[in-house]
């Protein structure tokens with residue numbers, strides 16, 4: 001009985017440590033907006049790198065006469081919409097077959113997108129996924145890129161006859177979801193690895209060059225025409241489907257976001273001129289940090305034992321690579337405090353043995369006896385025969401960890417909306433209530449396995465968005481899932497920048 005009390009003490013401490021009241025979330029929102037400003041003001045001004053992408057023009061697939069209207073109501077009263085800008089998008093009629101290669105997490109994908117007709121409508125799409133062998137994630141860049149180039153070669157060989165005439169060189173969009181300092185839409189240096197990748201020889205190198213050289217080694221006549229962060233690909237596809245899309249968020253193995261910023265707000269890059277007056281900024285928000293983030297001893301230990309300590313703090317509290325391991329650490333602590341899990345299981349001390357999809361299965365087990373929880377405890381952690389009370393405790397731990405993650409992700413999204421004046425706060429002046437504000441329809445494209453496959457995570461995220469924004473404003477904010485946007489969007493962007501160096 002005393003032992004159970006100790007376990008309850010650990011649980012209570014966890015709950016308190018993970019607390020995300022709406023007040024605290026609003027502090028995170030503010031901190032996110034402040035850090036965004038700081039990261040745009042100067043190089044190294046914030047943990048948020050706020051990287052330039054050189055994407056200043058997003059595809060739009062809506063039918064019509066090719067006028068792309070973008071309103072920039074940043075920080076100004078949404079009511080007056082003082083700065084309205086129109087950009088005339090040249091009607092594109094790029095026809096043909098475009099390729100994309102999407103590297104960034106546990107899988108990589110090769111895609112073939114068939115474009116044709118008016119406004120380069122997507123006619124067809126083929127996607128193949130492959131898991132990256134673990135040893136290639138920590139080996140040499142040559143080995144990794146040779147492997148990728150081989151897969152691409154096999155994929156290209158399957159292209160139907162006549163899709164690309166033999167004298168036409170194929171164009172490739174490369175989605176690479178790690179922090180890159182870009183110097184143009186098709187070049188950039190790798191700043192660092194994240195999400196378990198560690199190929200030291202590649203840090204500081206030209207990313208496209210590594211791929212291009214591997215393609216040459218394979219004798220594959222293809223040009224890497226665009227280097228795109230996965231969030232930027234997602235934004236491109238989101239915008240193609242819906243021109244009100246202003247930002248994109250990915251919550252999968254890792255997490256990141258990008259959004260459309262006015263060039264004159266990118267102070268660290270004086271004189272940046274684009275025809276649209278805007279540019280997509282890759283936030284690299286996984287590295288966001290603020291003292292307002294609710295951090296526990298489990299987070300501190302997880303960070304200290306990771307290959308990138310003091311790095312990617314936000315990501316380590318939110319994304320799929322880590323959530324299962326936070327739960328494992330809590331269970332380990334409880335098993336050390338008591339014998340409720342029976343004899344100590346050595347499995348509990350193995351980092352990352354409890355993957356997030358399994359954690360989600362336990363969390364969402366709706367059988368009265370929690371049979372899935374029992375099965376996973378037994379199969380994965382080698383803990384058997386625990387009573388129902390203990391299985392319920394496991395569900396509770398999963399709930400606390402996921403709820404915190406989802407609510408912090410929601411706060412991050414509102415942080416972006418605040419920065420661009422779409423959180424509904426800009427127009428409040430004396431005598432005017434929140435409900436009087438005319439809020440523009442605002443779409444955020446979203447992707448990633450954690451969001452799309454983990455229902456509880458998604459629901460907690462939506463709930464927090466509404467709590468932070470209030471219902472009146474939240475109804476104008478739409479999260480739209482794109483499919484394979486990170487890759488497809490890269491193929492679309494290739495057509496945009498085909499004639500540019």
Ligand code: ADP
Pocket residue numbers: 104105106107251252253254319320321356357358360361447448449450453454
């Ligand atoms: P990427 O690895 O490129 O981020 P995804 O966006 O598909 O690929 O995300 C995969 C990640 O999403 C997995 O690593 C896992 O953490 C998480 N995930 C996938 N399916 C589920 C699920 N059913 N429940 C919870 N998390 C999931």
